[in-house]
Amino acid sequence: MSRPIQQTTVAIVFYISKFILPLLTACDQGRYMKNQITKFIKPDTDKILNDQFLGLIEGLTGLAGSKKEKIFLSIGKVLQKIRSAQFLSTLQQEWSYFREKGKVKDDYQFTDQHITCLQEMLDFLDSDAPDDVRFSVMKSIFIVAATEEKSTRESVLPQQYMKLCRQLNSGEILVLKATFDLVKKKHYTNPRPKQEDIRIWLKPVAESSGLKHRELVEIYEKTLMSKNMLAPRHSASANQVTLTTRFRLTDLGFGICEFISNYKHIEKK
Numbered sequence: 001m002s003r004p005i006q007q008t009t010v011a012i013v014f015y016i017s018k019f020i021l022p023l024l025t026a027c028d029q030g031r032y033m034k035n036q037i038t039k040f041i042k043p044d045t046d047k048i049l050n051d052q053f054l055g056l057i058e059g060l061t062g063l064a065g066s067k068k069e070k071i072f073l074s075i076g077k078v079l080q081k082i083r084s085a086q087f088l089s090t091l092q093q094e095w096s097y098f099r100e101k102g103k104v105k106d107d108y109q110f111t112d113q114h115i116t117c118l119q120e121m122l123d124f125l126d127s128d129a130p131d132d133v134r135f136s137v138m139k140s141i142f143i144v145a146a147t148e149e150k151s152t153r154e155s156v157l158p159q160q161y162m163k164l165c166r167q168l169n170s171g172e173i174l175v176l177k178a179t180f181d182l183v184k185k186k187h188y189t190n191p192r193p194k195q196e197d198i199r200i201w202l203k204p205v206a207e208s209s210g211l212k213h214r215e216l217v218e219i220y221e222k223t224l225m226s227k228n229m230l231a232p233r234h235s236a237s238a239n240q241v242t243l244t245t246r247f248r249l250t251d252l253g254f255g256i257c258e259f260i261s262n263y264k265h266i267e268k269k
Contacts, residue, residue: 045109045118046099049092084125087135091121094143103266104146111153117142120162133170138162140263150262161256164227171211172220176229178209179247180257188247196243198233229253 098104108114121142124130130138144150145158165173182188182204202214211217224230231248234240246254 045114046092046096048118048122049088049095080129084130087130087139088125090135091139091142094139095146098143098147098266103149105148108146108148108153113145113153113155113158116159117145117162120159120166124162124166128166131170133173134165134168137165137168137173137260140260141165144259144262144266147266149266150259157255157259161259164229164256165260167227168223169220171216172223174209174211175205175217175220176224176253176257178205179230179249180254180261181208183245183247183249183254184261186245188243188245190243191245193242193244195234195240198239198241201241201243201248224253227252229256 095104099106121138124138125135128134141158141161145155151158168176179201187204188200199214202217206212206214206217209217211220221230225232228250229252231242231250234242241248249257
């Protein structure tokens with residue numbers, strides 16, 4: 001299925017599920033018709049993921065038959081498509097696994113939340129340059145939301161979390177995750193907010209994230225502050241910061257990290 005057709009199909013499904021189906025629910029006859037229409041236009045996520053994967057493979061196959069000059073000009077895109085295909089295959093396998101285990105309800109794929117998250121994920125894989133770190137975060141949010149164990153299908157947070165995390169690069173995600181890991185390990189235990197030298201935060205984050213250099217952490221710190229995931233430094237002294245037991249994580253930053261961390265608990269059940 002080509003991308004334009006796929007997008008059109010998803011849009012039609014979204015329109016019918018949002019406007020037509022609720023209207024039909026108004027009467028018993030409407031409920032019967034709703035069931036029949038739902039069966040007919042079922043937006044099968046497994047099929048969508050499979051079609052997207054086949055589309056990527058077909059694109060690579062077509063390029064293989066192209067002239068050598070075109071291949072060299074497109075080598076960057078080829079590598080990106082190969083990685084995207086690998087990630088898409090992983091997503092498809094995990095989606096099927098959680099559905100077969102009964103962790104994802106059959107009717108979840110009809111929800112506005114799922115359709116929006118699925119569109120975000122497919123666009124991320126198709127348009128961005130995903131790596132392991134970024135894909136792992138996006139996949140975790142996608143799967144955790146689908147199980148409905150940590151949020152409801154009516155919640156708008158999973159969609160917002162995916163949009164925000166998609167804007168982060170792998171370094172920024174590593175800093176965010178390292179800070180959250182230090183919070184869970186109770187690295188900073190002062191019960192009251194306290195003004196500290198920024199190095200009290202920089203050094204352990206650099207070590208825990210694997211980035212090693214605090215200068216690298218400082219580069220990524222700026223984006224996280226601008227997106228309100230990390231508490232800002234003091235305006236009067238850039239080398240000072242107020243620390244709490246959440247080690248600079250804002251409610252938003254902590255909420256995103258906690259939601260993502262639920263993936264491991266769901267996976268182990």
